[in-house]
Amino acid sequence: MSTEPTAPVLRGGAGEERIRRAFAEAPGDAALVAYAMGGFPDLETSRQVLRAYVEGGADVVELGIPYSDPLADGPIIHAAGTTALEAGVTVDDVLALGRELSDDVPVVLMTYANLVLRPGADVFARRLADAGFSGLIVPDLPVGEEATDVVSACDAAGVAFIPLVAPTTGEERVAEVRAAARGFLYAVSVVGTTGERSGSPADRFGEIVARAKGDGGTDVPVAIGFGIGDAEGARAAAAAGADGAIVGTRLVRAAGEERPVEAVRAVLADLASGLGR
């Protein structure tokens, strides 16, 4: 890497720049990355819920596309996706939801590889950019040979490709994935699928964040996710040095409650307090 004091060229283009700014400008102790299953429980409610995310202080919104075979998701998000699929929610619907938010907050898409590869990586990345999305997370597309085409397509379209590292990921591989990260690096906090965890995964956050950041430090923000659902978890993430806390299942569960917008607001307020806001 160059030691000249110029700003680094961001390979993820405008999308990466926007995400980085959101992390840098986040109030309190860390950025809040809030996940929603697009179109759950139905399109109109989803739209209201997402609006509540923006008003409730989400610095980045992570929007999921309902998918038939979500291998990395636990039962709550899996079921939410199934409900949305059964309601007829499509990829286009979710892109439209993102479009509506993208003036107010950077939006990243979370989806599985087949939905990206079906139309072709280039076409998909361009559609994302056209819909105002800033980033893309594909949990079954690990950095390396499988992801090469999608990363190039995202770079060309100005969409940040955001990879994941897991607790099982070896040191060398963590460095490789970190070097490939655009926007932020998604550090998975547990060996498992998405979902709230009983007990205190926070005990492990320090180690997880330190591994993700590496010895030499990195300028790529690190956000930690899987298992964070309340103020205590968010506080622990920030205390561990994470640049962001990613919350998914707890918010999806709230969106499925009888009064979804109120439920989501309450969760976001709790998380904000954990982040020192």
Add this chain to the structure above:
Amino acid sequence: MTPGTPFTEIGSERRFGPYGGRYVPETLLPALDELERTWATLREDAGFQAELGTLLRDFVGRPSPLYLARRISERVGREVYLKREDLNHTGAHKINNAIGQCLIAKHMGKPRVIAETGAGQHGVATATAAALLDLECVIYMGVEDMRRQMPNVQRMRLLGTTVQPVESGARTLKEAVSQAFRDWVATVEDTHYVMGTAAGAAPFPSIVRDLQRIIGDEARAQILDAAGRLPDRVVACVGGGSNAIGIFTAFLDDPDVALLGVEPGGHGIETGAHGAVLAGGLEAGVLHGAMTPVMQDDRGQILEAHSISAGLDYPAVGPQHAWLRDTGRATYVPVGDADALRAFRTVSRLEGIIPALESSHALHHVLHVPAPDVEIEIVCLSGRGDKDMEHALAGLRELEGDDALAHTVAEPLGHDPVADQDGDGPQDGAEIR
């Protein structure tokens, strides 16, 4: 097919042409790496191979016979040999792979194994191998398949395995595999996933093929012994494709041996209710960690397959089969539910062998599609049909009414309505003269 996917094979066959790869959550990559390294060592390791070979001989009962099916042969006018995987312990080819992978798990120091099952044969095989090798075992099975295959559910439970019902989607094999993957994401540190077919993320397609190629290696030697030459054709059913790749592999370098895979045509390819992804010419997508032809809608959502046979009810196929099709080395054809059901009955009556509904797909093709260029052929009889009895007979009744088995039903001997009325007719099957 994804544009730009490299066509070169990488490492220990991570790809077959454009197919294969490792489209899995990051959490699983180290386990796939470990498995790849372990297998690269063990498959050349004399001690491991001796241990496996002894179990295959003494526990499974290998080699399985190659049987010249005389009445089928007479009927079709050529020599039809059946590779009798139905005679293996647990009744199908699945045990070859299950024992191999459970031994691999032992060598990796993993005390727990998980697996998916459709027809229940792979579940029973894995439960059996787990009992043999003292491993904890959990089998994921769709509740629809549990209904279709209750005897196998009971076998697994008897063997000490936990059968975990899967309620999502169509509640069949695809969902069971997805759920097993989710389990593995959470338990990968002490658990090995015994993938049951030659599909999924690398290195599973290669490992399963390597463990199943004993079918073909034996059959090749046996046919040379019995017929004095190689067969003109080798036929096997293909769902994920493990028995087929197992028997094909031994003949890949014999260009004069045609390789024919028979896929589940379900209600017909035109109806969409089938599982014939190769014969149907479906485009590649990603399912369960592999790039391979898969049933999907135009947006990329994975669709459910349909087959009368739970073991073929899978919307994708092993990546090596896709490459064998593309390169022209193997050919794939569909056979539908009704034809498979009738072949199930025909072969039972012609040969005294009740074939699995899976194998019945291949047998229908052999029985009914002319093959003028074939004088000698081998059909992989991948398993026995006991597990399918209730389901298959119900299917035949639905197809042909209550007369489906009629011409074998005889009037009871010694029927005497008057005596019966008086209560002193023949009782409890007492012999009548």
